[in-house]
Amino acid sequence: xxxxxxxxxxxxxxxxxxxxxxxxxxxxxxxxxxxxxxxxxxxxxxxxxxxxxxxxxxxxxxxxxxxxxxxxxxxxxxxxxxxxxxxxxxxxxxxxxxxxxxxxxxxxxxxxxxxxxxxxxxxxxxxxxxxxxxxxxxxxxxxxxxxxxxxxxxxxxxxxxxxxxxxxxxxxxxxxxxxxxxxxxxxxxxxxxxxxxxxxxxxxx
Numbered sequence: 001x002x003x004x005x006x007x008x009x010x011x012x013x014x015x016x017x018x019x020x021x022x023x024x025x026x027x028x029x030x031x032x033x034x035x036x037x038x039x040x041x042x043x044x045x046x047x048x049x050x051x052x053x054x055x056x057x058x059x060x061x062x063x064x065x066x067x068x069x070x071x072x073x074x075x076x077x078x079x080x081x082x083x084x085x086x087x088x089x090x091x092x093x094x095x096x097x098x099x100x101x102x103x104x105x106x107x108x109x110x111x112x113x114x115x116x117x118x119x120x121x122x123x124x125x126x127x128x129x130x131x132x133x134x135x136x137x138x139x140x141x142x143x144x145x146x147x148x149x150x151x152x153x154x155x156x157x158x159x160x161x162x163x164x165x166x167x168x169x170x171x172x173x174x175x176x177x178x179x180x181x182x183x184x185x186x187x188x189x190x191x192x193x194x195x196x197x198x199x200x201x202x203x204x205x
Contacts, residue, residue, distance in 0.1 A: 002040060003103050006030040011037050013051055013080070018062045021084050022091050023098035023105040025065050026116070029086040030100060035079030044077030051080060063093050090120045 003009055006028060008020055013034050024030035035045030045051065048071050059067050059082075068083040090097060097108040099116065108116050171177065 003038065005100060005102055008032045008103075009036040009038055009040065010034050011043055012045060013055065015058060018058060019093050019096070019098045019107075020100075020105050021059060021065070021067060021082065022063045022093040022096075023100040024084040025063065025087040025091040026098065026108075026120075027086065027100035029084055031084070032082045033079055034082065035077065042074045042077050042079050045079055048078040048080060055080070055082065063091050065091055088120070090117050 006024070007030060010017060010032060011034075017032060017034075020032055024032075034051070035043060035048075037043050052069060052071055055069050056067065059065060059069075065084060065087060068081075070081045070083075072079055072081060097113055097116065099106050099108050
């Protein structure tokens with residue numbers, strides 16, 4: 001029997017194969033055979049009895065799933081069969097989410113991870129309710145009066161507090177990358193989008 005989406009052959013056991021079991025659980029379930037090579041030939045595994053005790057404990061303390069671990073013998077050679085059922089909930093291993101796709105294991109990140117979690121749980125970010133949140137009017141604070149007066153007299157701004165929006169609008173108009181900004185204490189930073197330019201600080205008077 002060849003390897004497939006639900007079958008994986010390994011000649012010996014390694015703890016990293018817990019990721020494969022995690023991938024099976026997050027997909028359609030599957031079986032890992034320990035002591036069989038990629039061609040499907042039984043090569044045998046050493047310490048089969050000890051592995052029968054160690055592997056279930058590692059599965060429980062790692063991904064935290066239930067797996068059937070069985071020992072079989074063929075032509076006088078022992079090999080192990082580790083069966084994992086599909087999980088209705090997302091399963092992680094050391095904070096990583098793995099998924100069995102075809103005959104490969106993939107680590108899910110970014111958008112793929114978000115979509116996977118939503119499919120498994122039905123959870124969507126817009127469904128989240130945050131308690132004890134109040135909305136207060138925002139008072140734009142003038143952090144550099146001298147610079148503000150220069151830009152105002154030059155016609156670049158009409159009112160205080162419009163500077164950031166103006167910068168963003170102009171960048172979008174010319175197709176430039178939007179700059180990042182941050183406020184630390186009384187120092188307001190605008191990060192130049194050009195490589196190596198760094199951050200330009202504007203301090204309040």
